Amino acid sequence: MQKSLHIDPAKCTGCLQCESACSLEQEGMINPSKSRIKVFNFHDEGRFVPYTCTQCDEAWCMQACPVDAITLNPANGSKDVNEDICVGCKVCTIACPFGTINYNSSTGKVVKCNLCGGDPQCAEACPTDAITFIDADATGLDKMRAWASRTDNTGA
Amino acid sequence: MAWTKKLLRVDLSAGVCTEEALNMEWANDYLGQRGLATRYLVDEVDPKCDPLGPDNKLIMTTGPLTGTNASTAGRYSVVCKSPLTNAVACSNSGGFFGAELKMAGWDMIIFEGKAASPVYLHIVDGRAQLHPADDLWGKSVWEADKMLHAKVQDAQTRMALVGRSAEEGCLYAAVVNDLHRAAGRSGVGTVMASKNLKAVAVRGTQGIGNIHDPKRFMETVKAGKKVLAENPVTGQGLPTYGTQVLMNVINEVGALPTRNMSEVQFEGASKVSGEAMHEPRKTDGKPNLTTNGACYACTIACGRISTIDRTHFSVKDKPEYWINSGGLEYEAAWALGPDTGVDDIDALTYCNFLCNEDGMDPISFGSTVAAAMELYEKGVITDSHTGGMELRFGSAEALCWAAEKVAKGEGFGKDLGLGAERLCEKFGHPELSMTVKGQEFPAYDPRGIQGMGLAYATSNRGACHLRGYTVASEILGIPEKTDPLESEGKAGLVKAFQDATAAVDSAGLCVFTTFAWTLDDIAPQVDAACEGDWSPDRMLEVGERIWNMERDFNMKAGIDGSMDTLPKRLLSEGGNSGPAKDRVNELDKMLPEYYELRGWNSSGEITSETRQKFNLPA
Incomplete structure (x- = not known):
């Protein structure tokens, strides 16, 4: 479930x-x-x-990411940011209609809810x-x- | 740890902000917040200074737990010498400002001197700057808050401000944060305004990263939250009815001071009770209470969010008050209601809004209006003083008029802003002032709750329920039931409550947790968060040390044992009805025992042994 x-x-x-x-x-x-x-x-x-974040199925953030840093976690349906890949371009923050993915200036990466891994x-x-x-x-x-x-x- | 170990010193005269290391030796002895800030006050402020002069200092202070996720850990206090009592003032507030200050990396701010013209302090994490506030001066808290938010262009900045009542010299003006939470008592807002300091705006993004044993802390926090959730008072009564759960209860036991404490039960109590706030109005079908709201990290959520009936005379032409805002809590409801004889819940809510909007302590305001009403009924205050307003007991119109006048410091509002003691003295009837050490009583008649008489008489900030709330034991049976009409044994009870409360305040927690928590629940949280061993016994010792230090400051300010007393009315006029009928407060039976338990001499002076025991500052 x-x-x-x-x-x-x-x-x-x-x-x-x-x-x-x-x-x-x-x-x-x-x-x-x-x-x-x-x-x-x-x-x-x-x-x-x-x-x-409500973890959209067709996640705009995931679709917009030019380096595929946002991926589906099949275990719980969350869309997770892979910090090693994220380049901090912030395109996802523009794509998200709800504003729930945001840039963190202290790391230079974006952050969003990942359901704490379940x-x-x-x-x-x-x-x-x-x-x-x-x-x-x-x-x-x-x-x-x-x-x-x-x-x-x-x-x- | 849990302290940031940093304080911000703001020299308003020079316009300079300086970072300073927190005195950790003192933190060891006084924990934080109330205790630690008072230690600084004792060190730096002459007890005999003019409270409204530049020599007084104003300290905004957090506790070691403030900002953590311990339940209710959002408290801060404002400490100074009080212009209302000339005693030590320490007014505690919730909301979100205190936690934000901690997140910005500061344990406390010490304001000293006086700015040449109005200023506000803007803190963003480690940066602190004073800016001109000429445009904010003369504005209400609500308006200035809006203007300042626009100015700093950050909705997440938290603010504490003073309103027009403080600027106009009302002696019981509050510091209001987050629009409707207040460091309410003893005129701390008046002191802030006397320094030309209009507001403090804080944005903190550094978080709380210095918890001593994080894993253990989270365990103790979780355990504490469970206790609060499962307790009938903190888990059900307070969220549902707020502190207003008490209105009908206290009336039943005959301890609801009515019409300037001339009676002990109010016939209109149920109309202004917590239950009444849930009743749908006839006009729009909505209840007074919209929802309950929490302060930072609080899992109790006793706060009331209310509206006023739009058709009520007080607001029918004022759409700006057709909003939700902070609603009636018990002490405010009592002072504005039973004590003035007014049973109109919309009038009370309107006055409560005004008290928040312009920063007046609703307890002192309501009690002062009650004294003025008695003077009016006696023909001492007349229409010539009030400009024609009939200041009669029970008049909602007069009450609302008075709130508007004090808020802006207009006309007779100037007299009402003096507080009950100075007002009654001015009109030649000091005996009608229901005050101790110049501060007005809260909502428990000491004829029907004997321990509260001693608690009021000996409170270090004048009459106050938050210094030793024996109501918990005498009425609610927490931690165990004692007979409210019996004075025997109350000296020890009062002392125990006073010491424990000083410790709870100093941790940065809310005293309402103690309906469910004892120091056995609190000490483990402090112990896990802070360096050193913080056992319940040590917390109690710290509490007692703080109590003695506050007392010592007051004695040096000239407030001696002769002022540990109550108005004659409570000592000689028996209650007129209910369980406390014909009873007076038996202060004389309790006070000598209390002095002895405190280790003070028969005049209430701290003995050299006690001074030594607690290593009090010279």
């Missing part, structure tokens, strides 16, 4: 535990500024929204289950269940 990150913004409190965990796993230190998942605070609306630490750290790592073919199951519970009106 392939799994994917599933985000439910309604459950997010904006604590940034996901950003801490991501940077710790990927960069070896707690440093939200280097996190590959970002939480956005829409202050006036009272909403917090975590956002990261055990994403953001989901692990999230205290409210706003970020979960679940069956990629059924990310809508909980939402379906919630709506399904409202369709039986026999008791009404």
Whole structure:
């Protein structure tokens, strides 16, 4: 079963535990500024929204890379950047429609979510289950269940 | 490690920023944040100095855990001598500013002197520069925050600012960060404004790379988070209702100070409670509460994100307030509500917004308005003072008017900005000031919760619930239940809470964790993050050392044992209803025992043995 990150913004409190965990796993230190998942605070609306790469099948970043530095990890479906090959041209950052692949000026390479090799630490750290790592073919199951519970009106 | 071992010294008079090594000997004795910054204050500031003069210093300080992923590890404090109390001030705030300062590579910033004209400090990692802020001066926190974000062209920069109330000399002005988190108490914002310092903007990208034993730290952090998640208070009560979970509870036990503490139960409590914030409004079907929000790294998330009913008189013509922002927490809701007799939750939320927008401490503001209302009801303050506004208990219009006036320092707002003690003195009725050492009470009546009377009387920053929260034991049974109406045994309880809290503050954690955590949960996290052995006993010893050092500063400032007292009302007028009916606070029974446990003499002076035991600075 392939799994994917599933985000439910309604459950997010904006604590940034996901950003801490991501940077710790990927960069070896707690440093939200280097996190590959970002939480956005829409202050006036009272909403917090975590956002990261959704691992497109036909990944624009992968298609655009002129040196084939971005490859599919068949084990978990993530599109991973091979730092040894990446030349830091940033074409992928232009190609990605969602902005979830970014340049890291301190290494001269691009960075994106790689699902931590199959055990994403953001989901692990999230205290409210706003970020979960679940069956990629059924990310809508909980939402379906919630709506399904409202369709039986026999008791009404 | 966990400290960056670097502090930034900002000489505002000379306009110079200098990097300095952190005194690690002191960090060893005082841990960080509250303790360590106060150690610097004691070393560098004359306790007798004018708090609003250039000789006072303002310290923004993080703890060794600030910025890590330990739950709630986003706290920072603002330390200085207080203009409200003339005592040591240390006001703690969450949000994201503290963690950002740490990520930029700084444990603390010491501001000294006074800038010739308004400035802001801009920190990007190791670089720190002062810039002119003439255009920001005269602007609210919210407006200045927006302008400064546009100026630095970086949405991820975190900011701490003062509002117009501070500029206008309101003595309980706060330092507000991240729009609605505040180092709220004791007028630390007033001190910041007195130095012509409008704002501090920080961007930190260096991360926290100096954890002593990272693997063990992550294990202890994980274990700590589990304890918080499984505890009914931190795992359910606080996320759902915020600290407002307390409004109905404290009213039930007859300890909800009402109408300037003349009564102990409020008939309108349920209307301004945490539960009421969940009730859909008649007008638009939406509840006051939109969602809960967390500070940096906090897995509790007690913060309230609220809206005001758009049809409410306070905002119906002001679309700029039709937004979500920081909502009512318990102390603010109490001061703005029960203490003024106002049961209109939209009026309270509006005033809360204004307190954030222009940086007033809502506890001191509400309590001062309550005192003014009592003076008005007695005919001492009249329409000629207020320009015709009827400042009666229960008037939502008067409350909102007062908030607008204090926010901008206009008219009678200048008087209200003095705080309750100076206001009551000015109008010839000092006995109506519900204050200790010049600072207004928070939301627990010490007639119904005896230990809190002693906690207020002996708090080093004047009346305060965050220096020794015996409510946890007396009402909530944490760590064990004691009888709130019984004064016996409370001296030891107060001391234990005061010492432990000083240690928790100094680590960079939030004191709300202690609804679930004891030092047995906290010390392992500090021990894994920091060099040296940090056992629960050592943390407690550090806490007690900090308490004595703060006391020593106050004594040198002329605040002696005679000021360890409560207003007469609480010592001689019995509660009027509920479980505390006819009870007064039995401070006289608790205080001598407390002094003895502290190792102070009968006048409350620190003995030479105690001074030696804790190696207090001369």
